[in-house]
Amino acid sequence: MTGDTKSKSIxxxxxxxxxxxxxxTFELLSLASKLAEQSGGQVGAIVFDNQETTxxxxxAAGADHIFYQENESSVDADVLTAAIVQTIANNAFExxxxxxxxxxxxxxxRVAFRSSGSIATNCESTSFEGGYFVGKxxxxxxxxxxxxRLRKNPAVITVRSGSAAPAEQDSGRAGVETPIKADxxxxxxxxxxxxxxxxxxxxxxxxxxxxxxxxxxxxPEGFKVLESVxxxxxxxxxxxxxxCDLGWCSPSMQIGLTGxxxxxxxxxxxxxxxxxxxxAGCAAAxxxxxxxxxxxxxxxxxxxxxxxxxxxELLPKIVEEIGRLNS
Amino acid sequence: MHIVVCVKQVHDPEVAPxxxxxxxxxxAVVSVAGLAxxxxxxxxQAIEAALRMKDKKPDTKITVLTIGAAxxxxxxxxxxxxxxxxxxxxxxxxxxxxxxxxxxxxxxxAVNKIGSFDLILAGRQSADLDAGVVGNxxxxxxxxxxxxxxxxxxxxxxxxxxxxxxxNGSEKIETTLPALITVSNEIGAxxxxxxxxxxxxxxxxxxxxxxxxxxxxxxxxxxxxxxxxIPKKEKHCEFLAGTSxxxxxxxxxxxLRDARLI
Ligand SMILES: Cc1cc2nc3c(=O)[nH]c(=O)nc-3n(C[C@H](O)[C@H](O)[C@H](O)COP(=O)(O)OP(=O)(O)OC[C@H]3O[C@@H](n4cnc5c(N)ncnc54)[C@H](O)[C@@H]3O)c2cc1C
Ligand SMILES: Nc1ncnc2c1ncn2[C@@H]1O[C@H](COP(=O)(O)O)[C@@H](O)[C@H]1O
Numbered sequence: 022m023t024g025d026t027k028s029k030s031i032x033x034x035x036x037x038x039x040x041x042x043x044x045x046t047f048e049l050l051s052l053a054s055k056l057a058e059q060s061g062g063q064v065g066a067i068v069f070d071n072q073e074t075t076x077x078x079x080x081a082a083g084a085d086h087i088f089y090q091e092n093e094s095s096v097d098a099d100v101l102t103a104a105i106v107q108t109i110a111n112n113a114f115e116x117x118x119x120x121x122x123x124x125x126x127x128x129x130x131r132v133a134f135r136s137s138g139s140i141a142t143n144c145e146s147t148s149f150e151g152g153y154f155v156g157k158x159x160x161x162x163x164x165x166x167x168x169x170r171l172r173k174n175p176a177v178i179t180v181r182s183g184s185a186a187p188a189e190q191d192s193g194r195a196g197v198e199t200p201i202k203a204d205x206x207x208x209x210x211x212x213x214x215x216x217x218x219x220x221x222x223x224x225x226x227x228x229x230x231x232x233x234x235x236x237x238x239x240x241p242e243g244f245k246v247l248e249s250v251x252x253x254x255x256x257x258x259x260x261x262x263x264x265c266d267l268g269w270c271s272p273s274m275q276i277g278l279t280g281x282x283x284x285x286x287x288x289x290x291x292x293x294x295x296x297x298x299x300x301a302g303c304a305a306a307x308x309x310x311x312x313x314x315x316x317x318x319x320x321x322x323x324x325x326x327x328x329x330x331x332x333x334e335l336l337p338k339i340v341e342e343i344g345r346l347n348s
Numbered sequence: 349m350h351i352v353v354c355v356k357q358v359h360d361p362e363v364a365p366x367x368x369x370x371x372x373x374x375x376a377v378v379s380v381a382g383l384a385x386x387x388x389x390x391x392x393q394a395i396e397a398a399l400r401m402k403d404k405k406p407d408t409k410i411t412v413l414t415i416g417a418a419x420x421x422x423x424x425x426x427x428x429x430x431x432x433x434x435x436x437x438x439x440x441x442x443x444x445x446x447x448x449x450x451x452x453x454x455x456x457x458a459v460n461k462i463g464s465f466d467l468i469l470a471g472r473q474s475a476d477l478d479a480g481v482v483g484n485x486x487x488x489x490x491x492x493x494x495x496x497x498x499x500x501x502x503x504x505x506x507x508x509x510x511x512x513x514x515x516n517g518s519e520k521i522e523t524t525l526p527a528l529i530t531v532s533n534e535i536g537a538x539x540x541x542x543x544x545x546x547x548x549x550x551x552x553x554x555x556x557x558x559x560x561x562x563x564x565x566x567x568x569x570x571x572x573x574x575x576x577x578i579p580k581k582e583k584h585c586e587f588l589a590g591t592s593x594x595x596x597x598x599x600x601x602x603x604l605r606d607a608r609l610i
Pocket of ligand 1: 279298312318361
């Protein structure tokens, strides 16, 4: 079976965090360029921001056509959905790429339904095959992958971070810039308040080394111990969902299916059993070290290096050893 | 106030990896004998969220709605035993896998048949498909506002105020009823079924509808599952020897240093 053969353009939904393009946007642009090569179309990007630097960066990273919001920016889902749906319709985009995070996961289904398209969320790769956009999805709590063919365009796809190397920047590229005006009158809800976490220390998503704790830490004190190791290693601290749910640490530290996806060079899992939902966020780390009292813990199936033991005894010794090595 | 909670029956998401297998001929997960299917955890938390509203406003009615095989009656029973008031099963044949679009469309028809509602709650994602599509999709079909990833919900007269989880923080959003809200795990643990509600459960109104009761239109799938598989694990864990924590620590640090990881 094949879809029709005319060329198909791809739209990337760019994300701006603290005035800068989010890393996921560069991954999406790199995927979009590959898809566009296969489908013979162009790469568009829509961005709810009117900084010239943003547009330049998007073009340098592979976008041929930028749609940028020139009036005051908005975070309202209805306002953003309407702007995206309009841009898709006006420019006949046939595949739409979002990051699979709170921003993208919130908007993507709205866009898919309102554009009468189809949708594959939680994808770790995408392709264009036999005339259709295809997504490889993470499902069953990370235990399985499903290859899904999207039979109706626009094909809306949300992509997990780490699915592609970020697009290379070529400042010599040219692109078209089209301003769009968001229509604030379509908003049906109101933002009353927004609390952003003060991101002390290293960001989980970009840290080269991450040390994370789970229920096996036994309480919030355990995270103090992790922090002392993290400081020595220049690592960021993460957590399993259970540790977050128990209130031992902040929810933004959650790694996994519904938490952050990280690809550090070194991941040290302490007192974490290694449930598939957790590993969905960290299995791609280059080296995984697991510290667990249970030799049969599933984490050892994903780990490169395992230590069977009590973290309370091990971590202080590890801190000592690093100290010795550094002196 | 009338709250409709959309719930789904799923294979136990916490099943040991060794018991999780896929039939490659049918692209479906093999049901393991003796392992019960469960209510998708976020949906259970959505019921909890509804019950907390009912705790504050006892004249609230909670209807749980599921599309599934006959076995899905179990999750409805579970919901009623937690304290929900009414239950509806939209009965489809066992083994039929609906895509997100078809599910949302069916739920839309079912909600229309239910008639009036003030609030619809869904889970942030189902624990089998892990899609997170049906909630917002249903809201689109109903033309009502949707707020995702709720960790706290409060109804104040004709408005609902929702604290939602976003990347690295949270937002407080307010909208007018009727609305749809998807619930995230940060809302907190769901209560256990209690004796009183469990005894009453069999007397609470439960309806069973079929596809024909809802829609005459044939269902057109927009997503086609080509292949479902378990990714291979290629790692081999090297367990560090050493008889004391000090020895293990020293081995580990040296290894990581040699590999230039630290
Ligand atoms: C729909 C759904 C989505 C989910 N999403 C996520 C997600 O995004 N992220 C996530 O992490 N989880 C998620 N989960 C939860 C997941 O299934 C597991 O329940 C969770 O990851 C387990 O957390 P844990 O490893 O900290 O706890 P446990 O599984 O209880 O493991 C604790 C481990 O600590 C070990 N231990 C105990 N004492 C010590 C000690 N002194 N020293 C060393 N080790 C010790 C134990 O042997 C055990 O292996 C999700 C679940 C569902 C159903
Ligand atoms: N078959 C179903 N019956 C009732 N509700 C469902 C069904 N499938 C999904 N839902 C609801 O939609 C939410 C999101 O599902 P999904 O889009 O599949 O991840 C679930 O948490 C449920 O609340």
